[in-house]
Amino acid sequence: MPSTPALRCEQLVKKYGDLAAVDGLDLEVDGGECFGLLGPNGAGKTTTVEILEGLNEPTAGRVEVLGMRWDRDERALRQRLGVSLQETHLPDKLTVEENLRMFRSFYLQGRPIEEVLELVGLSDKRASWTERLSGGQKQRLAVACALVSDPELLFLDEPTTGLDPQSRRQLWDVVLGFKSRGRTVLLTTHYMDEAERLCDRVAIVDKGKVIALGTPRELIASLGAQQVVEFVTERPLAPDGWGGLPSVRSARRSADGIALTVEQLHVALPAILARAEPLGLTHLSTHQASLEDVFVHLTGRHLRE
Amino acid sequence: MNAPTAGLKSAPISPLWELTLARLRLFFREPGAVFWTFGFPLLLSVALGIAFRNRPAEPVPVAVVSAELERSLEADPQLRPRLLGESEAREALRTGKVDLVVLAGPPIAYLYDPARAESRLARALADAALHPRGAPATIDRPITEPGSRYIDFLIPGLLGMNLMSAGMWGIGYIVVEMRTKKLLKRLVATPMSRAQFLWSFVVMRALFLLLEMPVLLGFARLVFGVRIVGSIALLLGVSLIGALAFAGIGLLVAARAQNTQTVTGLINLVMLPMFVASGVFFSTARFPDAVQPFLRVLPLTALNDGLRAVMIDGAGVTGIAGQIALLGVTTAATFFAALRLFRWR
Ligand SMILES: Nc1ncnc2c1ncn2[C@@H]1O[C@H](COP(=O)(O)OP(=O)(O)OP(=O)(O)O)[C@@H](O)[C@H]1O
Ligand SMILES: [Mg+2]
Numbered sequence: 001m002p003s004t005p006a007l008r009c010e011q012l013v014k015k016y017g018d019l020a021a022v023d024g025l026d027l028e029v030d031g032g033e034c035f036g037l038l039g040p041n042g043a044g045k046t047t048t049v050e051i052l053e054g055l056n057e058p059t060a061g062r063v064e065v066l067g068m069r070w071d072r073d074e075r076a077l078r079q080r081l082g083v084s085l086q087e088t089h090l091p092d093k094l095t096v097e098e099n100l101r102m103f104r105s106f107y108l109q110g111r112p113i114e115e116v117l118e119l120v121g122l123s124d125k126r127a128s129w130t131e132r133l134s135g136g137q138k139q140r141l142a143v144a145c146a147l148v149s150d151p152e153l154l155f156l157d158e159p160t161t162g163l164d165p166q167s168r169r170q171l172w173d174v175v176l177g178f179k180s181r182g183r184t185v186l187l188t189t190h191y192m193d194e195a196e197r198l199c200d201r202v203a204i205v206d207k208g209k210v211i212a213l214g215t216p217r218e219l220i221a222s223l224g225a226q227q228v229v230e231f232v233t234e235r236p237l238a239p240d241g242w243g244g245l246p247s248v249r250s251a252r253r254s255a256d257g258i259a260l261t262v263e264q265l266h267v268a269l270p271a272i273l274a275r276a277e278p279l280g281l282t283h284l285s286t287h288q289a290s291l292e293d294v295f296v297h298l299t300g301r302h303l304r305e
Numbered sequence: 306m307n308a309p310t311a312g313l314k315s316a317p318i319s320p321l322w323e324l325t326l327a328r329l330r331l332f333f334r335e336p337g338a339v340f341w342t343f344g345f346p347l348l349l350s351v352a353l354g355i356a357f358r359n360r361p362a363e364p365v366p367v368a369v370v371s372a373e374l375e376r377s378l379e380a381d382p383q384l385r386p387r388l389l390g391e392s393e394a395r396e397a398l399r400t401g402k403v404d405l406v407v408l409a410g411p412p413i414a415y416l417y418d419p420a421r422a423e424s425r426l427a428r429a430l431a432d433a434a435l436h437p438r439g440a441p442a443t444i445d446r447p448i449t450e451p452g453s454r455y456i457d458f459l460i461p462g463l464l465g466m467n468l469m470s471a472g473m474w475g476i477g478y479i480v481v482e483m484r485t486k487k488l489l490k491r492l493v494a495t496p497m498s499r500a501q502f503l504w505s506f507v508v509m510r511a512l513f514l515l516l517e518m519p520v521l522l523g524f525a526r527l528v529f530g531v532r533i534v535g536s537i538a539l540l541l542g543v544s545l546i547g548a549l550a551f552a553g554i555g556l557l558v559a560a561r562a563q564n565t566q567t568v569t570g571l572i573n574l575v576m577l578p579m580f581v582a583s584g585v586f587f588s589t590a591r592f593p594d595a596v597q598p599f600l601r602v603l604p605l606t607a608l609n610d611g612l613r614a615v616m617i618d619g620a621g622v623t624g625i626a627g628q629i630a631l632l633g634v635t636t637a638a639t640f641f642a643a644l645r646l647f648r649w650r
Contacts, residue, residue, distance in 0.1 A: 054494075055490060078494070078495060078496035079496050085491055088488060089488060090488065090491075093331050094330060098327065102326075105318040105320040105322075105323035106497040
């Protein structure tokens, strides 16, 4: 039996006047995987996700969700999806439990409300009005509303933006738990650590296009280097020439100095130091290459700036 | 306990009921909304009831220029004569301190302003007092019976006004607020039936009616002795169709508005003319004949006329068929248009 992908879109385009928010985007998400859309502000992530959710009309392109199409199968599809939008203001003066009960009532089947409350860690807040929840608790309630239907496919648009590290980790556990039941997740994020931790595969989106696709490990490996060395000297420097040093794969200008991607730190570092010290080295640091470096490598810009 | 499948499937809940419940909860948890719906009409009825209460007749102030005239007029308790010099007396008339000046004759002269009803009344009273034999025998029937006082006119108007503003604010404003907060978008991302969503507002308004009407009418009965002459069932029916008409208008103003300022403007645009011209506080008959046809097709005019016909005159269904038909058509047309135009995102 040929398995249909959970999500597929081809040559997706969405234009707002002259602006192409989505500009020929292809995507294929398999059942049971957690797929991440990673990209800077305005990349077109939300627009893409809302088209896939059937909440926005594409200007051009084909969309298939769970093997079905929005124009024909909307009713059936809605029963099987869970959605958490980038921003939704749930009614202020309904309690957590009342909100969940209302969302649960729209679905033919789903999970018991107590179970979902437990899952997102809001059991002790069940009787609180939404307006009295903290930002992180509100976000977890939004995810809970997407989970009450026990969906096959879950869309999360920036589920952890603005959360403290502890709340983020709590939400990650919710997503991983959901995935471990064989369900599919499409999430968007600005955080590479989140993408590296949660996603089986990641598409890096910029200006409405997918500019890189693969597992986080593959994408980082595509840099051909495991480490990044960043340094600042007293006299301003140009990146030219640094790429030729032993074990250095690429060189570029960073915030206030130079950033080099490096294969083997112990080989490259002595050469870098020997050349930088006479120029008045004031700062040097190294870190493991991340998806952020992949993005910078591809676009010359940072994800969040 | 005896539900082994409970882990898989929660008890089925009706989405219409859940949506309606949410609307009711959100209303009653908003003290402001509760006040404007239930408290405000009561305060208004008290304030206006006091301002326009039926007072015992005040004696009419009259200026006279001789002590003899003063004595003759004092014989009538409805007149309060004051002895003044002629120029002072004319001044008092001009500034409205007295309604009439009587100059000693012969012949006796009345100075009065025929454009002022009080002034004409004063003249007639003075004339009757000075020429008692010429006065025809009369019987007075002062109007203080329930059914014909201002408060009897006012209460159905307040009920109509309340049905209008509750529909416009309680539906129009709330729906737009849900749109700006992206809650509508979130709801249409679920399999929620859009028809049931809109129905929940209609059900809410109907349930509310069962609270609004007894509160206002019970209060008016207890405090002012306002009676319902016609059938209570028919009164409820007229109120219901009125509430539906304004639910439809509320939905229509909310159909496309993208922010609450826009919808607030639209609501005021719809409501203010009807506040003034649909006979809430005074009869529409005060407006010139030329605009009467326009006033009659305003939904609030039809509602107020219908409510008054049932409450005051005890009209039956046939007596208010025109008003019911107009409200029915308004309901159907506005719901239809609102559904066609409605923007869910
Ligand atoms: N309704 C709209 N009308 C006009 N332009 C829009 C509209 N919605 C989005 N855009 C534009 O489309 C582009 C993509 O927006 P989108 O919301 O998809 O970005 P995003 O990747 O989700 O960004 P963020 O990370 O900030 O949420 C932006 O330039 C945005 O200004
Ligand atoms: Mg976004």
